[in-house]
Amino acid sequence: MKELREKTPGMSQENRGDETVPAEAPSDLTPFQENWIRLRQNKAAIVGLMIIVVFVLVAVLAPLIAPMSPIEQNIAIRKSPPLTESHILGTDDLGRDLLSRIMYGARLSMTIGIVSVGIAMVGGVVIGTVSGYYGGLIDRIVMRFIDIMLAFPYVLLTIVIVAVLGPSLTNAMIAIGISQLPRYVRLVRASVLAEKEADYVLAERSLGTGNLELMFGSILPNSLAPVIVQATLGVGEAILSSAALSFLGLGAQPPTPEWGLMIASSREFVTSAWWIVTFPGIATLLAVLGFNLFGDGLRDVLDPRMKD
């Protein structure tokens, strides 16, 4: 290429600047920057993001900022109402500091949310991409299997999987991940089906690009937007599901400070000591709300139909 150019000096100068993009085009923004600017205009999404950030910070810093140990019992001060001495949110039926337990609970909830969505997303994306890309028999088998999974009520499916694996927090995460997987498969398959017909796929194929590279290098990045939205909303749902599983005794086991478990073990005090069951509930609600608000905002930003 180099020698070619040297042979014909001046050729690179002619014919130039004849079709430049208008100057007002926001040409130096990457898609990421562009989306971020649009996201910032959505107040609800920003509130959601702030809630998420707070919960993540609390989760990460729990050992540093929690005033007390989450599992240390003190029968003498059991069921103290909020603002008793140093217990801002009061204590539970075994005298453990509620605020500390909720802070440590954030660690668990965030982990559960991210890990189970991670399992669902990675599995769903791989299965959905392959199924949508190859089509045919593979696609039909995969989709019928997904249909079967979707025929089970979500909670029931989760409970069945935990029941098979045995009740523990890890197994709860796996169960939630598997239960959420079908929706990612469908979502990704649908986008891949549409994208694989695009001209750029044919163009890249004509350059000798192989199937794997086409699937995961070219088509997938174009199909990810709905997955990102679904994943964000899915974290909230996973947190809720794990709380439900723990409430039923199928998730975290005592004395783990898991929010659902905390609600479950204190539900008999709901009339006598309302705070023990209320604060973990509020924490769950806030975390799920944060992810839902942020997910909705992301959907508005990433949905191609909303773009100008």
Added chain:
Amino acid sequence: MAETLLEIENLHVSFYTVRGIVRAVRGINLDIRQGETVALVGESGCGKSVTAHAITGLLPMPPARIDAGRIVFDGRDILSIPPKEHRALRGVRISMIFQEPMTSLNPVFKIGDQIADVFRFHHKLDRKHAWNKAVELLDLVKIPEPEKRAHEYAHQLSGGMRQRVMIAMALASPEPGLIIADEPTTALDVTIQAQILHLLAQLQEKIGVSVLLITHDMGVVAQIAHRATVMYAGRAVEQGSVEQIFTAPRHPYTKGLLNSLPGNPKYREARRLEAIPGTVPDLRTLGDGCPFANRCPHPGKKCLTTFPDGFSEGGDHQAWCWYPDGPPEGEAVGADRDSSSTAKE
């Protein structure tokens, strides 16, 4: 005479669909020499893109099937080599430029990265070298400020620039031999079209690649092709140098096409362009006769039953027609149609 790079012999391609067998290409013969531009001309659905995709191995199979024929590239029959070896030719010796520059670039990657990927994949260059090569190529296809443009995404470029990027990608192959340009200028306006054609011709001269130009536009053929094959309903009807085809067309279809060009001198005073009457026949029900018979100004009885043998007009010039000058007395079909004929001079 330069060496032959690509030779298509008697290619037959059909699509086996639920609604019947579509015989898209029925016996095309074509050769492209080194450094030559050959045009494949015809209207939509005549089989020109199918021929191109058969060369690149991009035909969707099924429903498509190659029923017969050979495509010899670089001395190898590429229809009989394993798909893996065929794939190894793509982007290395054979590249393609597509009709829609708007959608032929991946929207989520910078154009510089897309070109650089070709270098990384085929030349095994590292990221930085590949990027520099990509910028160099953008410069070669005359994109202003290539360093800056390389960082942009497809949607930030105009149609003409995107087509330049596509050309750059085709040139990124290690040993460019054949570039198949499938209607490269159809989506562009006329001034940009001229620039792109000029660029293609210039690059071809410098790099010495062969170009198979697929188009429905006789004007484009006249501008940059050396030789042309006129296709109609899956068959080649006339073949020859561009000069021969434009100055002495022999097949009534070619005559009709040239006759309907707005540049034709006889339109200086006229208010309407003349068209070839009728429409393209259904490829599923087409018999063995000449496919053009139902639109031909002077069909003969033989035309309805048998596809004509080609006759040579000197040199490369060939036409497939029984009666290029009209059938003899008594052979003509529907004498009344002769009076309404428009394409006859």
